[in-house]
Amino acid sequence: xxxxxxxxxxxTSSVLCLISLVALGWLAFQATELQDDAAVPAxxxxxxxxxxHVGSTSHxxxxxxxxxxxxxxxxxxxxxxxxxxxxxxxxxxxxxLLLSFRDPQxxxxxxxxxxxxxxxxxxxxxxxxxxxxRYQDRHQLAMELRDxxxxxxxxxxxxxxxxxxxxxNIKDTDNAxxxxxxxxxxxxxxGADQMDRxxxxxxxxxxxxxxxxxxxxxLVGIKITxxxxxxxxxxxxxxxxxxxxxxxGNDSENGGVSPKSEILDYRVANxxxxxxxxxxxxxxxxxxxDGARVLNISLGTTAESRMLARAVEYAIAKNVxxxxxxxxxxxxxxxxxxxYEGVISVAAIDANGRQAYFSNSGEGLFIAAPGVxxxxxxxxxxxxxxxxxxxAAAIVSGAVSALLSRNYQASNIRQILTQYAHPSTxxxxxxxxxxxxxxxx
Numbered sequence: 001x002x003x004x005x006x007x008x009x010x011x012t013s014s015v016l017c018l019i020s021l022v023a024l025g026w027l028a029f030q031a032t033e034l035q036d037d038a039a040v041p042a043x044x045x046x047x048x049x050x051x052x053h054v055g056s057t058s059h060x061x062x063x064x065x066x067x068x069x070x071x072x073x074x075x076x077x078x079x080x081x082x083x084x085x086x087x088x089x090x091x092x093x094x095x096x097l098l099l100s101f102r103d104p105q106x107x108x109x110x111x112x113x114x115x116x117x118x119x120x121x122x123x124x125x126x127x128x129x130x131x132x133x134r135y136q137d138r139h140q141l142a143m144e145l146r147d148x149x150x151x152x153x154x155x156x157x158x159x160x161x162x163x164x165x166x167x168x169n170i171k172d173t174d175n176a177x178x179x180x181x182x183x184x185x186x187x188x189x190x191g192a193d194q195m196d197r198x199x200x201x202x203x204x205x206x207x208x209x210x211x212x213x214x215x216x217x218x219l220v221g222i223k224i225t226x227x228x229x230x231x232x233x234x235x236x237x238x239x240x241x242x243x244x245x246x247x248x249g250n251d252s253e254n255g256g257v258s259p260k261s262e263i264l265d266y267r268v269a270n271x272x273x274x275x276x277x278x279x280x281x282x283x284x285x286x287x288x289x290d291g292a293r294v295l296n297i298s299l300g301t302t303a304e305s306r307m308l309a310r311a312v313e314y315a316i317a318k319n320v321x322x323x324x325x326x327x328x329x330x331x332x333x334x335x336x337x338x339x340y341e342g343v344i345s346v347a348a349i350d351a352n353g354r355q356a357y358f359s360n361s362g363e364g365l366f367i368a369a370p371g372v373x374x375x376x377x378x379x380x381x382x383x384x385x386x387x388x389x390x391x392a393a394a395i396v397s398g399a400v401s402a403l404l405s406r407n408y409q410a411s412n413i414r415q416i417l418t419q420y421a422h423p424s425t426x427x428x429x430x431x432x433x434x435x436x437x438x439x440x441x
Contacts, residue, residue, distance in 0.1 A: 079142035091303075092157035093276050096122070097141075099155055100130045100306040106151035107131060110144075117144055123282050127314060130307040132158060132278040154306035161280055161301040163211060163239045163273030164328040164335065164388055166358045177330075177357025178350030181373020181385065185246060185254040186395050189351070189370050190436045192257055192402075200402040201258025206247055206294040207287035208394075209280060210240035212267035218249040218377040224263040227286070229279050234271040238379035242386060243298050245377035246394035247401065254375045254383075257398025258405065264292050269299055277301060280337075281311035284322075288315045293404055296397035297324040298390035300335030309340055316342045319410040323397045325389035327360035332429075334362040344400070344414065346393040347431060348372060353422075355430040359389055367417055368424070368431035369395045396436055403439075 087094050101107040104126040114121050114133065117140045124131035135141045145155065172179075187193040213224055214236050224244070244263055249256035266283045269275035280297070287295055295315060315322050323344045327335030338345035345364060348356035348371020355361070356372050371392035378384040400413055408416055421434030 076139075076142050076146065079145060080138050083138045083141065086157050089157070091160050093160070093278075095136075096132060096134050096158040096278070097155060098130060098132055098158050098278055098305060098307045100128070100153045100310070101151055102129070102153050104129060109151065110148070113144065113148075117141070119144070123278060125282075125285060127285065128281065128307060128310045129153070130281075130310060132282075132307070156305060156307075158276050158278045159301050159303040159305055161269070161275045161277055161299050163237070163269060163299045164325055164390055165273070166328050166388065170328075170330045170358050172330075172357040177359070178352060178354030178372060179357060180351040180354075181387070182351045182370050183373050183375065183385065185249075185251075185256070185375050186370025186391075187254075187257070190257070190395065190399060191438050191440075192399075195438070195440065197255075197257065197259060197402070199260055200405055201248060201261030201398070202405045203260075203262075204258070204294065204401045204404045205262045205264055205290070205292045206258075206296060206397055206401050207264040207266055207283075207290075207292035208240055208244050208247065208296050208298075209266050209268050209283050209287065210243055210296070210298060211238070211269045211271075211273055212236035212240045213244045213263065213265040214238070214241050214379050216241055216245065216249075216377040216379075216381055218245050218251045218255065218383075221250060222248050222259070222261070222263060224265050225290075226265045226267075227283075228267045229283055230267050230270050230275070232270055236267070236379065237269070237271050237273050238382075238384070239269075239273055239298070239390065240265065240267065242376040242378055242384065243296060243390060243394040243397075246374070246391060247296060247398040249377055251377070257395060258401040260405065261398070261401045264290060273299070275299065277303075277305040277308045277336075281305070281307045284308075284311040284315055288318050288320050293320060293410065294397050294400050295320060295322045296394055297322065297337060298388075298393045300325060300327055300338055302327075302329070302331075302333070302335060304336055304339075308337055312337050312340045312343060321400050321404075321410055321413050323393050323400060325393040326362070326365060328358045328388050328390075329360055330358050331360045332362055334360055334365060339364060344396060344417070345432070346389055346396045348387070348389045348392040349431065349435060353424060353435060355426055356387065356389075358387070359392075359430075361427075361429045363429060365429055366414070366432040367396060367421060367434065367436055368392065369399075369436040371395075399436055399438055 324338035369392035
């Protein structure tokens, strides 16, 4: 009787292992690194059936058990090695992972286990089927990932996001890219300088997911709701103030596109302009729930994240227009979240309509807007001249707010922007459908 029982267990274990291999062969621990940091390789892992203990064993079952123990140890060693490598990376949040689950039930089951494993859940949302976790014990985490692998859809690090400055290593020795500054806020280029913008943006909430907004004379009278997701107690970087000014500033000459916009200032990046994808995803969900109709994301990362992708999908499904900077790395790939389907990704052009020398190109780029030598407000009541796809994205967000306040529907925004865009001789991967131009101009 025992012999038949052992044989049944061995067959069952083999079948379970085969099913796990088929189901999880594509599941990888994503660890794409950013900029110059050394890449941490992605790796697959297998779910192994738990060992069975019976009253008596045969030689063949002992051999099978020994092989299974060896395979289990190999998987654990590989997981531990990769976790250790992640902890040395400079472009992820150390000691954290982002876990995306197959369904809300799998998430709920994990949450019930987490405390017993010493895993701290920093953020979770059933709408995303995702959790941001911090761990202390690699071995406990490795066991969780292996033993419940079939409950996960994606496992990845919490990548950093950053305000896209212009890196020093970008060269344009042949002056092949546009450099001519606007020395304005770009209103003339988009056809808004001679139009009555006094009511543009009325009734529209625009969420500025950035470095925070400080007081400035150009922002007096604008309704701004502040929410700090960083809470580091440090002074704010002025980037968020500049973006807000380009969207809704009330300077008579170089003001924002839509001065009546209501701003949701959600600070997701610190004084150095650095945040992470989990905080950005959390802020996206919060902004949508708080009634934002436009999201301006003038920051990004070169690493894809399932949690961030799901947050963007949630916003778009709620008829929220998501506008994001293409990035300033002179790369042939758009930054994330600009690269996600449905996002209005924005490249930068100069005053002559040429693609800015730093602006990213890429498949799926939607539109271009002024982004070289743009005047905007800044911290300490200053006014500055800056360049970047950040500025271009903010100008597009202001334009979208204007359209929504003029009774255009969110579902038609891409069509309207395409219809009125100024044609360009540049390829679509550099300027998308063309250069931003507003109806009626």
